[in-house]
Amino acid sequence: xxxxxxxxxxxxxxxxxxxxxxxxxxxxxxxxxxxxxxxxxxxxxxxxxxxxxxxxxxxxxxxxxxxxxxxxx
Ligand SMILES: [Zn+2]
Numbered sequence: 001x002x003x004x005x006x007x008x009x010x011x012x013x014x015x016x017x018x019x020x021x022x023x024x025x026x027x028x029x030x031x032x033x034x035x036x037x038x039x040x041x042x043x044x045x046x047x048x049x050x051x052x053x054x055x056x057x058x059x060x061x062x063x064x065x066x067x068x069x070x071x072x073x
Pocket of ligand 1: 003004005008009010027031032
């Protein structure tokens with residue numbers, strides 16, 4: 001599994017698809033999720049969705065990305 005972001009070379013190294021998805025979620029949250037300003041409540045992150053920043057919890061961000069990656073099970 002590779003990251004779908006343009007120019008990102010991240011690649012999952014987990015042996016299982018589920019492990020790879022978890023790594024990918026972690027990567028997305030760590031690398032492609034930003035706390036843009038002080039308006040973001042504690043425990044929430046901003047995720048870029050179709051060129052818009054949306055505020056959501058880390059868990060929501062993970063499940064949001066999981067939806068995109070759920071097809072390879
Ligand atoms: Zn990436």
